[in-house]
Amino acid sequence: MTISERPSKLSLPQENPGVATVLEYLIIKFPYIDAQVWQQRIADGKVHYHDGSLVTAQSPFQPQQRIYYYREVESEPSIPFKEAIVFQDQHILVAYKPHFLPVIPGGIYVNECLQNRLRRSTGIETLQAVHRLDRVTAGLVMFSKDPDSRHHYHRLFATRQIHKTYQAIAMTDASDNLVGQEWEVTNRIVRSEPRFCMRVVEGEANSHSVIRCVQQLGRAALFELHPVTGKTHQLRLHMQGLGWPILNDDYYPKLQPFTADDYSAPLQLLAKQLEFIDPISQQSMCFHYDGELSLPETG
Structure with a gap:
């Protein structure tokens, strides 16, 4: 237990x-x-x-x-990948979250999450995530260190003053020359069944992403994604809607039977950059994760 x-x-x-x-x-x-x-x-x-x-x-x-x-x-999994602190000052801490590690406790994870790992390693008990990444997504997460200034950073995300850049890999048609092409996707995303999935429906748009292809290697393509809004599973659904579901996605386009995590095949989605004007110092801030998603060799 x-x-x-x-x-x-x-x-x-x-x-x-x-x-x-x-x-x-x-x-x-x-x-x-x-x-x-x-x-x-x-x-x-x-x-x-x-x-x-x-x-x-x-x-x-x-x-x-x-x-x-x-x-x-009854039994909590231990995730065999390490986090890394990218930046910290008096008010915030930005860290890299590996694939498969949740940001905060949830489900079968009570202690094994990025927030608790960082609290233990830094000794900062007030550390609290101000936004989320899916457990299966890797990349940068911002934490608030100071409860008194926390609302300023929550507001950055609530008012869309954070510019986020992601990378994703998807399988395409090798005959298509997609490099340099850009797509703007807007639609309405709502909860589906089961409740942890989402779906696109008719109606007023509540999600918006800009997606660009930056590299192709055979059938595999690397995309740069800029979510303007932050709906759950937004980028995964928008890539699927373009006809290129993200590689190793167990939810979209079809929910796969539940199995233990395959650490050799993580979802190929990476939150690579966070850019914003700091609400307290008014300085321009840009945090970048140096790691890259690697295109697999395909025919």
Whole structure:
């Protein structure tokens, strides 16, 4: 059994969903966790309030209370790839995240994530990611070090003042001369089924990417991608929509059966550059990961 080193925080909603106790709310909030598991966690003192006092099985539901609990998994995988710090100052830290490592805890990962690794290696307990990358995507992630200035960096992403550059590899028709061509993709992306997948539907566009082919080697092509918006799986769906799904994508165009991670075949998507005006210093900042995706030799 692996238990998270730090508690997860949950704010009870303003509107009561029809429960009498905190326990009842946790059971309906997390339907994939057996009710007996929550009962045992509470009995073991692993659920508490903001002031440290323990939640009991009879604790009443009170709107907007903050609840803290420790996530548990039977067996947590260890990801055999290393992160690297690219830059840090008083306010932020930028790090390279390897393929397969989540940014924050989730699912079967409670301690093995980039945020917790960096907290351990730097000793900065206040370190918090201000944006996300998919677990299977590699590349640059920005963290806030100072809670007092954190909102400035969150706002950069919320107001699209961060210019992001990605690389991706896809298989194309070797007879097509794509190098130098550029595509602008706009469409509407919504949640699909299962819920961790997304899909494109008719309607007002909520996603926007600019994509350019920079190199071809046989059927393999290297693309430079600039997401203007930041919808979940946006670049993966936009590449698929152009007819070139990203190499080793297990979700698109068709969801593949769940298997253990194949570390020899990561998704060929890399968050390569972050560029912005620092909201505090007003200096132009540009962080670049030196690693490259390598085109495979194909016929």
